[in-house]
Amino acid sequence: xxxxxxxxxxxxxxxxxxxxxxxxxxxxKDIHAANWIKQGDRNVKTNFVEAYGYYMQMAIYRELIxxxxxxxxxxxxxxxxKQQPIPxxxxxxxxxxxxxxxxxxxxxDDALRTANELQPHYxxxxxxxxxxxxxxxxxxxxxxxxxxxxxxxxxxxV
Numbered sequence: 001x002x003x004x005x006x007x008x009x010x011x012x013x014x015x016x017x018x019x020x021x022x023x024x025x026x027x028x029k030d031i032h033a034a035n036w037i038k039q040g041d042r043n044v045k046t047n048f049v050e051a052y053g054y055y056m057q058m059a060i061y062r063e064l065i066x067x068x069x070x071x072x073x074x075x076x077x078x079x080x081x082k083q084q085p086i087p088x089x090x091x092x093x094x095x096x097x098x099x100x101x102x103x104x105x106x107x108x109d110d111a112l113r114t115a116n117e118l119q120p121h122y123x124x125x126x127x128x129x130x131x132x133x134x135x136x137x138x139x140x141x142x143x144x145x146x147x148x149x150x151x152x153x154x155x156x157x158v
Contacts, residue, residue: 001067003060004119010064021074022061026054031081031090036157043157049092056111058094063112
């Protein structure tokens with residue numbers, strides 16, 4: 001399908017068009033661990049779903065399914081922690097129609113809007129016309145950080 005006028009391809013773990021849902025499988029260090037994201041000039045504590053961009057991923061998958069099959073599907077995420085000796089499991093539902101959780105609709109809509117806004121940058125990065133914006137913490141940033149700058153100890157994010 002297309003998002004923001006650009007072609008996308010999704011690789012969904014499981015799709016059930018008859019019952020109108022799709023599933024994504026995830027692992028995480030700890031389901032309940034605090035994660036920090038930048039919002040403007042502040043660091044804000046949140047959960048792993050928001051920190052790792054999973055609202056955007058689920059919104060994009062949902063939109064691609066809608067375009068491809070003309071069916072609205074509910075995103076489900078099955079998560080297992082990497083905790084030892086006993087991992088925790090969580091089954092997450094991104095149901096936008098649930099009146100008890102109106103934030104899901106806002107977060108999914110906002111994530112798709114953000115994907116549309118950032119799409120020109122994503123495309124230029126893919127085409128080698130622009131450099132990616134570095135987060136400084138992911139595997140790519142760690143791998144390509146050959147000349148780390150000096151920072152103050154108080155600048156270390158936890």
